[in-house]
Amino acid sequence: MPRYDFKSIESRWQQHWEENATFKAEDPACGKDKMYVLDMFPYPSGSGLHVGHPEGYTATDIVCRHARMNGKNVLHPMGWDSFGLPAEEHAVKTGTHPRETTEKNIATFKRQLKMLGFSYDWTRELATTDPEYYRWTQWIFLQLFDTWYDSEHEWTGQDGKQRTGKGRPISELPIPAEVTAAGEEAVRRYQDKHRLAYLSEAPVNWCPALGTVLANEEIIDGKSERGSHPVERVALKQWMLRITAYGDRLANELEELDWPESIKLLQRNWIGRSTGAEVDFYIGDATVGTGPTEFEGWKTTRSASGFPAEAGDDVLRVYTTRPDTLYGATYMVIAPEHRFVDRLTTEDQKAAVAEYCRKASMKSDLDRTELAKDKTGVFTGSYATNPVNGEQIPIWVADYVLISYGTGAIMAVPAHDLRDFEFAVKFEIPVIQVVQPPASWKPSKDESAIAASVNGIEIVPFAGHGTAINSDHLNGKSTADAKAAIIGVLDESGIGKSAVNYKLRDWLFSRQRYWGEPFPIWHELDADGNPTGLMRTESIESLPVPHPHMEDFKPTGTPEPMLAKATDEWLYKTDTDGVRLKRETNSMPQWAGSCWYFLRFCDNKNGEAFIDPALEKYWMPVDLYIGGAEHAVLHLLYSRFWHKVLFDRGHVSMVEPFQKLVNQGMILGEADENGKAEKMSKSRGNVINPDDVVKEYGADALRLYEMFMGPLEQVKPWSMKGVEGVYRFLGRVWRMIIDDRAEEVALLDSVNEAAATDEQLRMLHKTIKAVSEDIAKLSLNTAISRMMEFTNFMSHETSRPKSVLQDFVLLLSPFAPHIAEELWHALGNTSTLAYEAWPKFDEALLVEDSIEVPIQFNGKLKAKINVPNGLDAAAMQAAAEADENVKKQLEGKTIVKVIAVPGRMVNFVVR
RNA sequence: GGCACCGUAGCCCAAUUUGGCAGAGGCGCUCGGCUUAGAACCGAGAUGUUGGGAGUUCGAAUCUCCCCGGUGCUACCA
CATH class of the missing domain: 3.90.740.10 (Valyl/Leucyl/Isoleucyl-tRNA synthetase, editing domain)
Structure with missing residues (x-):
């Protein structure tokens, strides 16, 4: 295997990681500091992974691999936001059950993500459609149902700040005397009106084509976000979540978060106090x-x-x-x-x-x-x-x-x-x-x-x-x-x-579709079988409310929910007191599952609770959350809201779930001959399939290219030529170390045990410093360019000390982990480099003996001189004035003023 | 219309945070080496009104103001 053979290298190391459970997060008892790095989990669509997905995923993967090498206990999970309309639309068209479609799509996504070598702890995988997952989604709904917002309540936050307004158990809601006097039923109705989850008859956005009502946030220019279908306004009884009660806290508590100002502003404007x-x-x-x-x-x-x-x-x-x-x-x-x-x-x-x-x-x-x-x-x-x-x-x-x-x-x-x-x-x-x-x-x-x-x-x-x-x-x-x-x-x-x-409206929380979580709610029926308007909750022990099996997914064309077509056995029961009950037949919107998935990753197999409090305390909050900017006001507002309710009710320990947030920019299609790049879409025929790229250039090249394209947050056009560029770089790295004419993987003769020269050490330590700082800033494009610089330098060296190359391979490993593992192995190491210590740089080795400084006249560059490093301003000026060339140019001019900045420049202000 | 972000070489982008030589890296291009030839590879090189204008400053790609162009979000919220 003389040449850089990414195919065998990548599959071999992926297998190694899997067999050795290399990236399994450790137990909190390990004593290490934790780091929770989260990707926005994908909806597993039928078309598979898009090149936009690996952009954010690679960035988080680099951060995670870097953190592990710095001794952190890293939680880096992946899962599936698998309830949602497309699987159901597919079912209407083909008759395939959404669960079947979903499972197939998840398998595809999983294969593709594994192919890219992401260091996920796959033991924590979850899907929002798993009964053991939506069991707890329903449980959280019951918490919302059991909570009212006391806007007067004063309390002290974990930061010691005094706050006003808190969600409290409905049993603590003060009942006015006249309501109490009117009897138990009146009290129940009064409570129902004050819950965070409540039924309300209001004009809603009904979309006949999708067969569901939609939230304001799901409507764009008066049409459905999905499919651009017309939307009508009709009055319907719907579940609402009282997010407006939390409007002030959602706006104010943004303050302490490490989020882009633009996203905070977007949320504040959306709340619109x-x-x-x-x-x-x-x-x-x-x-x-x-x-x-x-x-x-x-x-x-x-x-x-x-x-x-x-x-x-x-x-x-x-x-x-x-x-x-x-x-x-x-x-x-x-x-x-x-x-x-x-x-x-x-x-x-x-x-x-x-x-x-x-x-x-x-x-x-x-x-x-x-x-x-x-x-x-x-x-x-x-x-x-x-x-x-x-x-x-x-x-x-x-x-x-x-x-x-x-x-x-x-x-x-x-x-x-x-x-x-x-x-x-x-x-x-x-x-x-x-x-x-x-x-x-x-x-x-x-x-x-x-x-x-x-x-x-x-x-x-x-x-x-x-x-x-x-x-x-x-x-x-x-x-x-x-x-x-x-x-x-x-x-x-x-x-x-x-x-x-507030511009923010209460959140319309019910949908009429099949492929969503059923509500854990029963409606009381009177003797004639009509709803009385009173409700009962499903007991916590009997959760989850199972998703009923159905074969017919065609929308009815009326706002009658799909689940109303379930069997009577699912729909009705008689309670212990003899009251006849009918299930709520609306289903929850797709946002429900994504509102709390980051909590479940901390403890995804817990059958007793949605999360173990000790694990919640250890892992939360999410230290870094990367995803698309399209979620700036929907998912990111909804999940903050749920989290605050869970906090108020004592189920989580922090008011905010996501400490640092970064939004990746969209990747556009390849630019046309006029240099214009457009969004990738099937209709434009400019979609790039990651499978094809990996097949031709390998996962490391795809990862590296996506990071090298430009700043993470920026919108950038795809370029196949750019992929080739980083692929060639990987080839140069390979040939810098490996003899590509040998039969087996073998080191070049120039790779040796010699001590590094001062220049080699300076280059190495400069690179360590730059790459470390760039990773901390998520400036991954520049980190890569620094490694290219190093490679260009080292490839010219006739003696290449192993010690220097080893450190370089470690620097490269978060970005291109497969080739790095292979080179690490070739350099004589026997185990994975995933937990090797990240190289440290020595400031003293970076100092150059002499530096070149520009000499300006009135701010214009006139000469350059070499001076010893570390001169003060006066010495800089003296050195400049002593230079023959400068002397000559100063002749006949009057010096008005001299500005000398140590180590930077000397400027003569002359007339 | 409002808000936010962006504009540097033919292209993707560094340098903008902290004012100090306009260029780190990649693509493309030109020339040369290698080769029977091409690809790959190796070596050398060229490319600028930093969108335009003004201001502050000894000095502006960087700070301030105005204008132009692009992108994203939002859109009767009283």
């Missing part, structure tokens, strides 16, 4: 009327009672971030789905409003977006009373107000809100200015774009902060002061209250 006020506008009720007398009476009542938690029927409650503009409110808008639409619509407006709401309900989100430029709406015929000045203002229905945000109703201040302004101009509603812009204000692009003439006067809306005008006692106050002042007044008079809102 805003502060403002809720304000009630009096609309009266049919029995009392809406006149000024009633309004005054209402005000009197309110100042006595205070601001009620639930808005009554006599008011329209709005949320605003600009309560300081209350005096400029000239109309109100309610969403078409608002519960007051009917009662606020007068007889003459009935037809118009009904028609408008009908059209709005038909609009998909896409239509709404496309029509975004033109505001639409219709007057209800009713008026509300502005609580601060008693003005009667008209109430409109318009779909630019969303039912799902705030209270689904707004007060419109056209002078200071661009959307309201557009609407007011179109429908000729008065515009009252109540904020004076600062003198320096210039209209923004948006503001001037919609400026319009109202009653012959050109008006430009102003959405910024300024000074209050036309606002009674607020006049002259800055926007911030005016906000505080008006909130004080509203609070005192029981008309309004400061409030916080």
Whole structure:
């Protein structure tokens, strides 16, 4: 085997690692420091591994192999996010059971990952579709179901900081006296309303083509993320998870994490916390009327009672971030789905409003977006009373107000809100200015774009902060002061209250598909077999709720869940007290399994608990988590949320699961002749299959190339020429050590026991330093280039000391482990290098005796001189002035100033 | 539209964190060696308005501002 024969080398060492369980994580009792390095586990799709997968996987593998050589006990696991739509769609098409498809795909993925030589501890493998795994997913759901969020609860975190708000057992939820008085059933219903997992009838995104409802996050431009199918809005009873309760903590606790700022920002924006006020506008009720007398009476009542938690029927409650503009409110808008639409619509407006709401309900989100430029709406015929000045203002229905945000109703201040302004101009509603812009204000692009003439006067809306005008006692106050002042007044008079809102919505947690986790929930039935609305949980001992076997996977075309077609035996039972029960037939979304898989890796065979507390304490948190940026707001927010709930309930020891996060950049297809590279896709025909690359160049070359392409986080185009480049590098490394004309693997004659020269040592130690530092920074592309440099140098040396080559092979091993093991072996070692000590560099050996420094005149390079290393500024200057060439160039010039930086340069400022 | 990131040789990219010789590494290209020849291999070499403009500085690829171009995310959130 004279030549670099990657095929036999790679398969031999992979077999060696497997047989010797080389990468099995050690027991916590080993006494080593732990390091938990995690990849985002893949969905095992039918098309197999994509070259994007090994990018992040190779980076983590390098970190792990490096950490082991530095004496760490490394946990590096892999598993399968195997519930999900594609397997089920495949089942609809072919009749193959999703479990069968999933198992086949997992086998393919596993073969491909093993082929790349990743140092996973395969004994920790798991799949979210394993009953022993989803048993605990269901168990965690029961924890969510058993928890309510006490926003007042004060506690001290592990960091010693005081915090407010914690998830607590539902049994500790205070029950109001009147509820207790109403009986046990009322108490149960009251508790159900406060759980972190709750049922809610709400407009949801129903996708007929996929046969399921989708979360907001799964909809892109009004179409399903998967398959781009149209999505309709229908009202359905669905499971929701109260992630909004954790909005503040999810935003605040990002602070201490070692994550890219851009991802933190993305999450903060997604959570979208805003502060403002809720304000009630009096609309009266049919029995009392809406006149000024009633309004005054209402005000009197309110100042006595205070601001009620639930808005009554006599008011329209709005949320605003600009309560300081209350005096400029000239109309109100309610969403078409608002519960007051009917009662606020007068007889003459009935037809118009009904028609408008009908059209709005038909609009998909896409239509709404496309029509975004033109505001639409219709007057209800009713008026509300502005609580601060008693003005009667008209109430409109318009779909630019969303039912799902705030209270689904707004007060419109056209002078200071661009959307309201557009609407007011179109429908000729008065515009009252109540904020004076600062003198320096210039209209923004948006503001001037919609400026319009109202009653012959050109008006430009102003959405910024300024000074209050036309606002009674607020006049002259800055926007911030005016906000505080008006909130004080509203609070005192029981008309309004400061409030916080989030763009983040509660998480729609049920799907209607077959291939997902069943819920551990039973619904009570009455004598006629109809649900009473009361629920019971599956007992923890009887988990998992098995996934029922089915043969027919065709979507029904209606929102009726697939699991409703299971056998009666699965669907129904009679409880010990004789109550007839029916199972929940929705299934969980794919996110469920991926929300906690990193915990299970610590203890994947535990049959007693989802994780052993001691193992959780030892391994968690994940020290490094690498994956695609597409999960910045979905998976990474959901799993943080679950983790916080588990923490609040005492099941895990830390508030955050992922200490350091890195997002790999996408690998694009090969650039075309114009240098343009596009995303890899089947339709473009530019997909690179890792199998083909490994076949032609080997796993080490693929690993090395993916790391050499450029910075990990960056988007980069694929290049086959680049693969050849690193392949040639591996060939040079091989020939630097091995005699490629010998019959058997044998060292070159030039490889010997001689002591290394100073120059060889300097080169080696420079390389050790650079590669070590680059791995710590995950700057793997530059680490590789340093090893190329070393190879170029050493290949020219006629004497190649073994000691130097051995250290180099160790440096190379995390990147190209197969060839490194082979060379390590050839150099006379008998065991794997996976636990050899990582080479240390000696700073003293790096120092060069003399260095070349540039001499500048006015910052321009004019000469170079050689000086001994370690000169101070004065000596540098003296050396420069002593140089003949410099002397000559200085002739006839006046030196104004000299800047000398030791070891760097000398600059003469001359005239 | 908003936010974020990016722009260095024909191409992928270093140097930007911490201002100090524009080039580490790879691809491609040219020339030479080896070879019957090609591939592989070995050796030598060329390539620049650092997207544009201004500012700060003794000195700017690096810091600041404006503009241009590209990519990603987001999109009526009151």
